[in-house]
Amino acid sequence: MTAPAGTLTPITAHLSDDYLQLVADGDEVGATELVGALLDDGVPAQRIIVDLIGGAQRRVGELWAANEWSVAREHAATAVGERALAAVAARTAVRPRRGRIALACVDGEWHGLPARMLAELLRLDGWRVDFLGASVPGRHLIVHLHQTGPDAVALSCMLPTRLPRAHAAITACRAAGLPVIAGGPGFGPGGRWAQRLGAHAWAATGEEAVTRLATDWPPRNVTDLPLPDGEAFIGDxxxxxxxxxxxxxxxxxxxxxxxxxxxxxxxxxxxxxxxxxxxxxxxxxxxxxxxxxxxxxxxxxxxxxxxxxxxxxxxxxxxxxxxxxxxxxxxxxxxxxxxxxxxxxxxxxx
Ligand code: B12
The missing domain is CATH 1.10.490.20 (Phycocyanins)
Structure with a gap:
């Protein structure tokens, strides 16, 4: 039996250490077996994605930043995280009952895993998600939106250096009449640059995005939503x-x-x-x-x-x-x- 998402946090520090060790060893089989065993035990997929896989990735970032891990070791660890996430997704099929969302990383943004985590969280909540992956050039995103007709667009930006490209994508989505939810630390503390660039909403985490999209979304009359003040300074x-x-x-x-x-x-x-x-x-x-x-x-x-x-x-x-x-x-x-x-x-x- 699967416990409802968010009702308990069964990912103990001990379990996180075990998983991080598997990630550190590049042990894909061990990591997928561990997440499989947790699903068997009834641990909600959301907790595995956010607390276990996401938590380990953040730790990997700290180890890389502190020069304890090389870039190669970080890449190997990220590959294990991707594999573990795919294993969770393969075990948790959910029939879509909400709308359709296109989810992409902005042009030049290669941090695809956080967006993939969000994709799985949304899918678990009943959305049909078109996950377009890392670094999606704006013009290709727009062509895709016209071809598939989603109800909303979710844009991921982990690095502030990608903000000009994020702005171009948000502007194009607005022009196409589609509401945009933005996310990722690249949009600044509290997402303040997301709002400035015209996104309709911002969420700090994947779970916050799920709640937001399940409650007050999409905004009505998307094309009528005013652009925030201060557009004039942009790209001077x-x-x-x-x-x-x-x-x-x-x-x-x-x-x-x-x-x-x-x-x-x-x-x-x-x-x-x-x-x-x-x-x-x-x-x-x-x-x-x-x-x-x-x-x-x-x-x-x-x-x-x-x-x-x-x-x-x-x-x-x-x-x-x-x-x-x-x-x-x-x-x-x-x-x-x-x-x-x-x-x-x-x-x-x-
Ligand atoms: C793995 C990784 C990489 C991998 C990415 C591989 C992949 N397939 O994803 C690679 C090797 C490509 C990479 C490259 C770089 N990276 Co890097 N990377 C990381 C690392 C270790 C993990 C990222 C991750 O998966 N985090 C885990 C998730 C769980 O993070 P999260 O933010 O909590 O995710 C949630 C939210 O962001 C939110 N969210 C995300 N997207 C969206 C979208 C929407 C719509 C919503 C609502 C929410 C939402 O939901 C997620 C789930 O809850 C981070 C460290 C870290 N602390 O995150 C550095 C980090 C992000 N990278 C960093 C840097 C500097 C770089 C490089 C510039 C390094 C370089 N010298 O080249 C390049 C830039 C590449 C580029 N142009 O994109 C820095 C950024 C620092 C800064 N000042 O901004 C970090 C923080 C590392 C550090 N500690 O210094 N990186």
Missing amino acids: EEYTHLVRSRPQLIATAMDRLPEIYPPARDYDQAQAEATSEDMGHIADFLASALYVGEPDVFLDFITWTTAVLGSRGVPPTALRLGLTLIRDQLIDFPAATTMLDTALRTLPRT
């Missing part, structure tokens, strides 16, 4: 300049780095590539911050990246110099330089 001149000049910005910063940061003179190819990638992240988060007019997009990234680089032995000085090299090339852009100056002030002094 500074953002456009930054996006266009991104390759040049990074190349110039990389050329100048050894002059002002002598350790960079001895970087091997892998270190140089990682540094160039970090410069790219600085440019991308800055561009998104400019796009939505929210310095916090950039400042949150700086806090996060200081910790990640620190755990890899890169001192705040290196980040400070990287930011300065980008700033020096953007002196004619007041919003960008203000954000960079604020970020520079927040960096720990060494």
